[in-house]
Amino acid sequence: MSSDGLLKDGKSGKDGKKNVVIIGGGAAGMSCAATLAQHPDKFNVTILERMSVVGGQATSIPLDADKYGTSWMNDGVQGGATSFKHTINYFQKYGHSQQDVKLQVSFGQGPDSFWTNVFPSHLVDRFSKDIKKFGRVLKIIKYTMPVLGIVPIKYMLRIFFFNPEFGEKMVLPLIALFLGTGNQTANVSCAILERLFDDPNMRLWEYDPETLLPNLPTMVTFPHLETFYADWSADLKSKGVTIRTNTDVVSILERNPKTGIKLQTAPFDPEDKKGGGDGLGMQNKKAPTTTETYDELVMCVLADDAKKLLGKTSNWKERFVLGGARFFDDITITHSDADYFQKNFETRYRDELCAKPKSKQEEGQIAFAKNEKEGPENEPRGFRPMYYTHSYPEDMHKIEMAFDCTNYQHQFRQEPTDRGDPAPHKAPVPYENHVFQSIFLDKTNSHLWTIDSIDESKIIEKKWWHQLGHRWQHYVRVVPNMMFINRPLRDTHTTFAGSWTLVNMHEMACVSGIAAAYRLGAEYEVFDDFAEDLVKKYLWISHGVRYRPGKKVQ
Numbered sequence: 001m002s003s004d005g006l007l008k009d010g011k012s013g014k015d016g017k018k019n020v021v022i023i024g025g026g027a028a029g030m031s032c033a034a035t036l037a038q039h040p041d042k043f044n045v046t047i048l049e050r051m052s053v054v055g056g057q058a059t060s061i062p063l064d065a066d067k068y069g070t071s072w073m074n075d076g077v078q079g080g081a082t083s084f085k086h087t088i089n090y091f092q093k094y095g096h097s098q099q100d101v102k103l104q105v106s107f108g109q110g111p112d113s114f115w116t117n118v119f120p121s122h123l124v125d126r127f128s129k130d131i132k133k134f135g136r137v138l139k140i141i142k143y144t145m146p147v148l149g150i151v152p153i154k155y156m157l158r159i160f161f162f163n164p165e166f167g168e169k170m171v172l173p174l175i176a177l178f179l180g181t182g183n184q185t186a187n188v189s190c191a192i193l194e195r196l197f198d199d200p201n202m203r204l205w206e207y208d209p210e211t212l213l214p215n216l217p218t219m220v221t222f223p224h225l226e227t228f229y230a231d232w233s234a235d236l237k238s239k240g241v242t243i244r245t246n247t248d249v250v251s252i253l254e255r256n257p258k259t260g261i262k263l264q265t266a267p268f269d270p271e272d273k274k275g276g277g278d279g280l281g282m283q284n285k286k287a288p289t290t291t292e293t294y295d296e297l298v299m300c301v302l303a304d305d306a307k308k309l310l311g312k313t314s315n316w317k318e319r320f321v322l323g324g325a326r327f328f329d330d331i332t333i334t335h336s337d338a339d340y341f342q343k344n345f346e347t348r349y350r351d352e353l354c355a356k357p358k359s360k361q362e363e364g365q366i367a368f369a370k371n372e373k374e375g376p377e378n379e380p381r382g383f384r385p386m387y388y389t390h391s392y393p394e395d396m397h398k399i400e401m402a403f404d405c406t407n408y409q410h411q412f413r414q415e416p417t418d419r420g421d422p423a424p425h426k427a428p429v430p431y432e433n434h435v436f437q438s439i440f441l442d443k444t445n446s447h448l449w450t451i452d453s454i455d456e457s458k459i460i461e462k463k464w465w466h467q468l469g470h471r472w473q474h475y476v477r478v479v480p481n482m483m484f485i486n487r488p489l490r491d492t493h494t495t496f497a498g499s500w501t502l503v504n505m506h507e508m509a510c511v512s513g514i515a516a517a518y519r520l521g522a523e524y525e526v527f528d529d530f531a532e533d534l535v536k537k538y539l540w541i542s543h544g545v546r547y548r549p550g551k552k553v554q
Contacts, residue, residue: 017044020520021261021292023249023309024300025049026056027506028497030232031086031513032298035522037239042521046242046294048249050268053226054233058506060226061334061461068336069429070411072224075334075437075461077506078409079221081204084507085531086514088220094231096223099410102216102375103205106346106385107173111353113391114346115170117213118383119369120355120362123169124211130166131212138207141194149191152472154397156190168396170212173389176399178204180504182330182441183398184469191475192503201534202503215365216375221410250289252297255313255492261297264289297494298516302327302466303478306496315492318485324477325500326469328442333451334405337458338432344390344450345402349383392448400450401441406434435460468500483544488519495519501542511538519543524550 020036022029025047036043047054057076065071079101080087088098108114108123115123124131137160141148148156153175157167175193176185197207208214222228233243248268255261266287299306303325310318341347349369357363367373369383386408389399406412406429440449468474479502488495497512499505515538518524526532526549536547 015044017042018296018520019044019260019294020046020296020298021263021294022047022298022300024056024498025051025054025233025243025245026300026498027058027087027509028499028513028516029056029298029300030054030229030236031090031510032300032497032517033236033241033243033513034090034232035514035517035524036520037236037241038525039522040240044242045236045240047236047244048247048265049243049245050248051270052245053229054243054245055225055229056509057465058222058225058229060224063435063460067433068412068435069406069433070409072226072411073334073405073409073435074222074225075332075463076465077222077225078403078405079219080506082218082220083201083203083530084220084505085528085534086510087222087507089527089531090232090510091223091228094228094235096228096231098220098222100218101221101386101408101410102377102379103219103387104216104383104385104407105177105213105387107389108169109344109346109390113169114353116346116353116383116385117211117215117217118385119349119365120211120357121353122355125355127163127166127170128210130162131170132209133160133162134171134212135207135209138194138197141190142198145191145194149189149194150472150476151190152187153190153193154186156193168391172397173391173399174213177387177389177401179470180467181470182328182401182439182467183445184326184328184442184471185399186397187469187471187473189470189472189475192470195503200530201537202505216379221408224411248287249309252310252313253291255297255494257491257493259293261294261493262291263294263297264291266290295493296488296520298488298497298513298520299494300497300513300516302468302498303496303500317481318492321478321481321485322496324473324481326471326474327466328444328469330439330441330465330467331443331451332461332463332465333438333440333454333459334461334463335436335438335454335459336433337436337455338434340438340450340454341402341404341434341436343453344400345385345388347385347388347404394448398445398448399441401439403437403439404434405437468504470503479541482542486516486519486543488516489521502538507534508538511535512542515539515543518547519545526550 033045036045059076060072061075104118111122115121172185181188195202205217246268248266250264250266253262266289303322307322368375371382374381384407388402391399440451486495495516497516499509501512502508539545539547
């Protein structure tokens with residue numbers, strides 16, 4: 001769009017609508033566009049996405065159904081909590097359904113280091129006093145948040161005299177896996193630790209004073225994300241949203257209150273290695289560029305990418321806040337090397353891993369793990385871990401994470417009927433045909449990785465990720481200062497969205513996009529009181545504005 005028709009209030013002169021450009025078509029960008037699209041009389045919306053599909057890290061890959069039992073799997077974002085109201089609402093809006101799953105974990109190896117939430121273990125018995133004290137410390141953190149909230153977990157564990165092994169073998173692996181904080185977990189602020197267990201909007205499970213992680217809590221696995229995002233994209237296009245994939249934003253040239261947002265775009269092919277495209281931030285410098293102008297800019301990209309794109313147009317506040325977010329390069333190997341997996345993790349029930357039961361409830365847990373009885377809510381019997389970690393002996397603060405996707409993702413166990421309803425459980429896939437994901441964290445620590453032990457012939461996919469490290473500095477420098485750089489309809493006409501603005505969850509990405517649209521003048525449609533409360537909190541934390549109740553969805 002030409003800048004000639006811009007008015008002082010940021011509206012285009014021809015049709016009176018604000019021309020909004022959203023850089024990034026992940027959960028934040030799509031949620032922002034969906035919220036703005038509810039007001040076709042107020043906004044013209046364009047999404048610029050450099051990859052060939054929208055969805056960001058919520059991607060899917062094809063599988064050999066005859067070998068693995070399903071034709072697809074989600075290889076980035078895989079699931080979440082039942083409290084992910086906005087995520088689930090979007091799924092259901094387009095006819096997709098999340099599936100409940102009873103969480104099973106397997107952390108560490110051997111009787112002295114292993115623990116699980118499925119049956120009693122020696123490690124949980126050994127640290128029973130630390131586990132109880134942990135609950136009391138969470139309350140102290142809650143009521144002293146301005147002080148203890150910014151303290152890194154590693155220092156908190158020392159301050160309250162926890163056994164060092166309790167931190168290394170139980171606390172750090174638990175937080176690392178479920179928040180994706182990886183090898184930076186020791187540097188995560190106590191505020192995130194406390195919110196993970198206590199905040200109704202963020203917690204993934206209830207704190208258990210006996211076992212730390214409760215027995216078989218309910219979580220959800222996501223539907224086919226590539227199909228879902230394709231359906232979402234098609235709907236937004238039908239509502240007038242322009243979605244341009246394979247389009248790279250090369251740079252932001254100008255952000256002027258009078259003349260608008262001026263940026264350069266170029267075609268992008270992530271598979272074009274010769275041209276410089278690798279899907280991880282390199283652009284094809286030979287591609288022809290186009291200059292485009294808009295009224296408002298919503299940056300739904302990672303903080304370091306946003307800082308780079310803004311370049312000389314950034315102000316000192318933006319450079320300070322965006323520069324405070326640290327990212328690390330991790331690699332995920334999707335494979336079917338069962339021998340490697342069994343060598344590195346505890347994948348099966350063994351008597352020597354099990355502690356002596358102290359109650360009828362624990363006797364039942366052991367019987368469940370040994371395939372002798374059904375679990376709660378008729379959960380099929382047996383120890384079938386989904387989440388795994390093990391620490392490196394050289395540095396117990398650093399870990400490798402893994403998933404048994406066959407045990408976790410519902411489509412490996414279920415197939416749709418003609419009506420789309422889940423069918424009864426299929427026959428189990430042979431263990432040697434299970435699909436696993438091994439996640440190797442922070443390439444600067446690659447000398448510790450066991451990646452070379454994976455049978456190359458059994459590797460299905462390799463994928464690099466650029467992941468946020470939730471360091472304590474993030475909650476001192478970035479999170480509380482977001483409100484000072486989110487300035488829609490003002491001098492910079494720029495808003496930032498993405499899970500990195502608070503905590504790395506798909507749900508938070510959705511909420512951040514909705515909040516960006518709200519700041520631009522869109523109305524929030526209330527479908528759930530719990531979901532509305534999260535939007536209210538996010539607007540106050542990241543934008544410094546009070547939420548005005550939206551209209552109820554009938």
